[in-house]
Amino acid sequence: MSATDSSADSSGPGRQPVGVTLTRSAPDDPAPYHRVLGPAVTFRQPRSGVLLHDADLAAPNTLADPRLRPYTRQFLKNIDAAPGGVLIDRARRLVEELLPTGRCSLERLARAVDLDARTLQRRLAERGEGYSSLLDSVRTHLPRRYVADSERPLTEIAGLLGFSCPGTFSRWFRDHLGTSPSAWRTQHVQPGSGARSGH
Secondary structure (H helix, E strand, C coil), X not given: CEEECCCHHHHCCCCCCCEEECCXXXXXXXXXXXXXXXXCEECCCCCCEEEECHHHHHCCCCCCCHHHHHHHHHHXXXXXXXXXXXXXXXXHHHHHHHHHHCCCCHHHHHHXXXXXXXXXXXXXXXCCCXXXXXXXXXXXXXXXXXXXXXXXXXHHHHHHCCCCCHHHHHHHHHHHHCCCHHHHHHHHCCCCCCCCCCC
């Protein structure tokens, strides 16, 4: 699977996204979004994007504009010319996309970048990284943003970060940030913002 930052329409007719992330708040009635984009739509995410199967991305895009091909080729050429941190950046971005779906794993991450799990581990290790360190990096970066959002319950944040229950998330948060999520929220969210703990 691969992630894109383009609009959901780029998936083309007949293609079902594996997941869709949107930066906007959840509407009162999400049914139209689910009808068009499928059931795996999550709101209030860091970026808007579409997660597609590699086979769908490899299929011809009937909506493509031929006039944009030179720009696309140049963009891809620039990516290929900078191999150093590209794998790390792509892997980290995919972890961000996969965590809210509950499908984040080393094996899925490896398939998404067209490598087997052992090869991905080796290439990450060559750059001083590993799957666990990537996971912790993403989980350390996102909680501050999520917890600072006083309208998002902590139970929801636990799920978005791939934790099976709020208690596990709270223990992880305390181990990595030195305090509980609710205490961090109290310290960093302005009074009167309507913060709620979620557990």
